[in-house]
Amino acid sequence: MMGRSLNRLLVFGILGLLVLAPLATIIFEALQPDASHHHGMALLQLGVDQHFIHALLGTAGMAALAVVFALPIGLILALLMFYAPPKFSLVWEGLILIPFLIPPYLTAEAWTLLVGPVGLIEQLIHILGTPLETFLYSLAGMAAVMALHLTPLVYIILRAALQNGDFRLIQAARVHGAGLWRAFRVGVLPLVLPALAAAGLLVFLDTSAEFGVPALLSGYAGVTVLSTSIEAATNVWPVNLPRASAIGLVLCTLGIVAWFFYRPLANENRGQIHQLRYPSRWWSMLPLAAFVLIAMLLPIGAVLAVSFEKAITVGLKFSNFTWHHYHHILSHQSSAFGALETSLELAALVAFGTMVAALLTANIVRRGGRFAAFLDLLATLPMAIPGVVLAVGMILFWNAPWNHLPVFGTTAILGVAYATTTFPFAMRYARAGLAQIPQLLDNASRVHGSGPLRTFMKVHIPIAWPMLIGGATVVFALSMRELVASLMLQPAGVQVISTYIYANFRQGVIGDGMAMSVIGVLSSAFILGVARGLLLRR
Amino acid sequence: MKPVVKQVTLAIMSLAFAGTASATTLTLYSAAPASLAKALARAFSKKTGDHVAVWTSSTGKVMARLAAEANHPHADVVMVADWTAGLELAKDKMVYDYQPESIDKNLFPAMQLKGPFLPYGADTVSMVMNTKALPKGASMPTSWFDLTAPVWKNHLTAPNPLLSGTASDFVIAFVDKYGNKAWQYFSDLKANGTVWPGTNHAALMPVLSGERSGMVECVGHAAVQAKVQGNSIQLIYPKEGTMLIPRPIMIMQSAPDKKLAEQFVNFTMSPAGQKLVAKYNLYPSLNGVAAKPALAKLGTYPVMTVNWDQVAATRASVLAKFRKDILGQ
Numbered sequence: 001m002m003g004r005s006l007n008r009l010l011v012f013g014i015l016g017l018l019v020l021a022p023l024a025t026i027i028f029e030a031l032q033p034d035a036s037h038h039h040g041m042a043l044l045q046l047g048v049d050q051h052f053i054h055a056l057l058g059t060a061g062m063a064a065l066a067v068v069f070a071l072p073i074g075l076i077l078a079l080l081m082f083y084a085p086p087k088f089s090l091v092w093e094g095l096i097l098i099p100f101l102i103p104p105y106l107t108a109e110a111w112t113l114l115v116g117p118v119g120l121i122e123q124l125i126h127i128l129g130t131p132l133e134t135f136l137y138s139l140a141g142m143a144a145v146m147a148l149h150l151t152p153l154v155y156i157i158l159r160a161a162l163q164n165g166d167f168r169l170i171q172a173a174r175v176h177g178a179g180l181w182r183a184f185r186v187g188v189l190p191l192v193l194p195a196l197a198a199a200g201l202l203v204f205l206d207t208s209a210e211f212g213v214p215a216l217l218s219g220y221a222g223v224t225v226l227s228t229s230i231e232a233a234t235n236v237w238p239v240n241l242p243r244a245s246a247i248g249l250v251l252c253t254l255g256i257v258a259w260f261f262y263r264p265l266a267n268e269n270r271g272q273i274h275q276l277r278y279p280s281r282w283w284s285m286l287p288l289a290a291f292v293l294i295a296m297l298l299p300i301g302a303v304l305a306v307s308f309e310k311a312i313t314v315g316l317k318f319s320n321f322t323w324h325h326y327h328h329i330l331s332h333q334s335s336a337f338g339a340l341e342t343s344l345e346l347a348a349l350v351a352f353g354t355m356v357a358a359l360l361t362a363n364i365v366r367r368g369g370r371f372a373a374f375l376d377l378l379a380t381l382p383m384a385i386p387g388v389v390l391a392v393g394m395i396l397f398w399n400a401p402w403n404h405l406p407v408f409g410t411t412a413i414l415g416v417a418y419a420t421t422t423f424p425f426a427m428r429y430a431r432a433g434l435a436q437i438p439q440l441l442d443n444a445s446r447v448h449g450s451g452p453l454r455t456f457m458k459v460h461i462p463i464a465w466p467m468l469i470g471g472a473t474v475v476f477a478l479s480m481r482e483l484v485a486s487l488m489l490q491p492a493g494v495q496v497i498s499t500y501i502y503a504n505f506r507q508g509v510i511g512d513g514m515a516m517s518v519i520g521v522l523s524s525a526f527i528l529g530v531a532r533g534l535l536l537r538r
Numbered sequence: 539m540k541p542v543v544k545q546v547t548l549a550i551m552s553l554a555f556a557g558t559a560s561a562t563t564l565t566l567y568s569a570a571p572a573s574l575a576k577a578l579a580r581a582f583s584k585k586t587g588d589h590v591a592v593w594t595s596s597t598g599k600v601m602a603r604l605a606a607e608a609n610h611p612h613a614d615v616v617m618v619a620d621w622t623a624g625l626e627l628a629k630d631k632m633v634y635d636y637q638p639e640s641i642d643k644n645l646f647p648a649m650q651l652k653g654p655f656l657p658y659g660a661d662t663v664s665m666v667m668n669t670k671a672l673p674k675g676a677s678m679p680t681s682w683f684d685l686t687a688p689v690w691k692n693h694l695t696a697p698n699p700l701l702s703g704t705a706s707d708f709v710i711a712f713v714d715k716y717g718n719k720a721w722q723y724f725s726d727l728k729a730n731g732t733v734w735p736g737t738n739h740a741a742l743m744p745v746l747s748g749e750r751s752g753m754v755e756c757v758g759h760a761a762v763q764a765k766v767q768g769n770s771i772q773l774i775y776p777k778e779g780t781m782l783i784p785r786p787i788m789i790m791q792s793a794p795d796k797k798l799a800e801q802f803v804n805f806t807m808s809p810a811g812q813k814l815v816a817k818y819n820l821y822p823s824l825n826g827v828a829a830k831p832a833l834a835k836l837g838t839y840p841v842m843t844v845n846w847d848q849v850a851a852t853r854a855s856v857l858a859k860f861r862k863d864i865l866g867q
Contacts, residue, residue, distance in 0.1 A: 236602050238602075239602045399607065401609040492591040493565070503594075507572060
């Protein structure tokens with residue numbers, strides 16, 4: 001009994017600090033009385049603030065356009081891979097998923113290097129540079145970058161829905177003389193509609209919360225969005241924290257509403273898996289290859305090419321080739337090397353700590369009850385909270401006059417921020433891990449005299465181990481790429497990979513940043529591979 | 539499996555403690571050029587053995603961070619890009635008075651300024667054009683006010699004065715000099731399609747790539763660096779005068795170890811420190827240390843006279859108006 005209440009206390013403390021505290025301080029700050037002693041003025045003023053309305057429309061427009069771009073492409077990819085798979089379909093599936101692993105700010109940077117009158121595309125084929133540039137620096141361009149990043153997610157969700165659907169319906173429709181389109185409408189569309197809605201909401205949620213892409217592109221596009229307005233009100237003198245909090249609340253509400261509708265639609269892939277495979281078709285390769293080219297090969301190619309160039313405007317010539325950027329990053333003295341080390345250490349630490357915390361939480365949640373449901377809600381809530389809002393909450397809470405804990409202004413604050421943003425993912429894996437444990441084993445262990453702690457360590461953890469490692473790798477990868485909270489919270493003398501890449505790009509030191517991107521991606525992939533290999537060997 | 543878990547746990551714990559253990563270090567907040575702040579920190583550490591933790595951003599963000607951390611200050615020494623930002627901090631009683639006569643008397647006469655801090659260097663704000671990307675029929679401008687002509691429509695960028703320190707001093711001093719004409723100028727620029735995408739580098743990038751032809755109010759060190767790298771860039775010093783902006787180095791009132799902070803300032807103002815200032819394309823303030831040859835010699839182009847103490851009082855109101863009326867934030 002002692003153990004259980006300790007577990008509860010610990011979990012509540014952790015979630016309270018990670019999730020509740022920043023949210024509560026934001027609400028409190030937004031409702032602060034203004035100079036005329038009226039409460040909530042910052043929030044009310046937004047209603048008549050033309051600039052806020054513009055930013056709100058910008059965010060809504062960008063998110064809606066991203067949905068418009070990502071859903072049809074994701075659907076086409078899923079239909080092709082299911083009904084007309086190409087040869088080596090597993091390889092193709094891997095290629096389709098890779099764009100999701102590239103952080104969106106990097107995709108945006110890569111595309112700014114690709115387009116333009118002296119961009120890489122113009123250098124290679126001497127056309128398209130300028131029209132593509134006009135498109136990239138627009139609301140639709142920002143949405144397209146997000147759509148490239150999120151289409152793999154849409155694909156996964158729709159593919160699972162198709163897999164779980166009853167494939168005989170479409171055959172029945174065809175047998176009864178329906179044309180291809182009609183058969184699709186009656187036999188397939190109803191099956192994937194809930195999945196389409198879920199995917200659309202997820203794309204909307206992620207895009208409206210995004211900071212990096214609009215931070216890089218919106219200045220040239222003449223568009224403002226909420227996430228960058230919040231950052232500006234917090235980080236640019238003169239600071240207006242009540243305004244930042246009020247806009248933050250609006251953005252947060254947008255996210256939570258989308259998430260509220262998304263939650264019941266998101267069913268994990270637990271339906272029957274058909275062994276049925278449609279015969280492969282060679283022509284389905286063409287659209288798939290087009291997607292892979294635009295979403296993966298071009299951006300990665302741009303990053304790689306520029307990481308080996310002396311001057312970016314000179315172009316792809318042998319005389320312009322250099323190892324210098326890599327040399328600089330891997331030399332022990334450089335700030336780049338420090339950033340790499342900090343990122344790797346932080347991500348490892350957070351992966352371990354967050355998985356432990358999520359395991360403790362999942363241990364309570366799996367027993368059920370109202371308290372458990374509340375904890376589950378709290379633990380998954382960060383999915384709906386944009387990183388920029390979370391960062392503002394963290395500043396307000398950890399930097400408050402009464403808060404003397406040495407967290408703000410130290411590297412620890414980054415760990416806290418990463419732990420919060422990755423908690424829902426850790427939680428999902430921890431729950432899945434514990435769900436595999438039959439109640440029988442619990443009982444057996446208890447009957448033979450083991451206490452709850454011993455049962456937990458000796459029975460639960462060994463069984464849940466692969467899922468826990470899976471969760472830790474996801475948390476590690478997400479921590480390595482986090483941008484906005486790192487930018488807003490990083491203390492003096494500390495940089496991480498994402499802020500190094502971002503800051504260098506903004507300062508025009510592009511080659512070093514691109515070399516860092518390559519090294520960052522490769523080193524995290526390498527470490528994840530080794531960790532999984534070692535830890536999962538049984 | 540077990541020993542691995544143990545090792546991982548140990549490794550993680552040692553990392554955690556390594557992260558929290560902090561030696562006595564000096565914390566420096568600095569505006570661009572970030573490379574100068576890092577170079578000064580490195581050279582100082584090498585000389586004295588004391589560690590310097592550096593955080594660099596743009597002036598607007600340095601100022602915001604100082605304000606946000608007023609309750610729990612972290613910075614010991616602050617270097618920003620505009621003089622009025624320093625005066626603003628001094629007005630808020632955040633600056634520890636350090637302007638020793640022994641250093642001040644050796645500065646260039648133009649750098650001997652009143653204030654509780656020293657100028658570690660100076661930089662210009664002028665116009666910049668990409669000579670290969672001029673619009674058809676355009677000739678090189680000679681006046682700030684040439685840039686509102688229709689021929690420049692959608693061809694110009696400018697740095698955001700809320701972020702860039704030098705741009706903020708430019709806007710404040712320009713408004714002080716021209717009053718309503720200055721505000722008209724900024725709205726004309728906006729109506730003419732000028733964009734304010736962010737810091738000086740963010741504004742300069744489209745000019746280097748040829749997407750835009752020129753930049754209003756470009757900070758000198760960024761332009762000179764781009765020129766030295768081989769870009770087709772020309773600095774233009776307008777006939778009304780270029781803005782020459784001194785850059786303050788300040789010790790914070792909250793710095794626990796004032797002696798260490800003074801040592802750092804002394805080092806920055808020494809010939810060794812000033813040579814680094816010159817290396818990163820700023821005008822050094824110490825008499826006898828030469829600026830890079832790539833920088834036009836002071837005195838060869840007209841400079842606007844500015845009474846910094848007078849214009850500093852309008853800093854907050856001018857920037858607030860600019861944010862609202864021109865940037866629409």
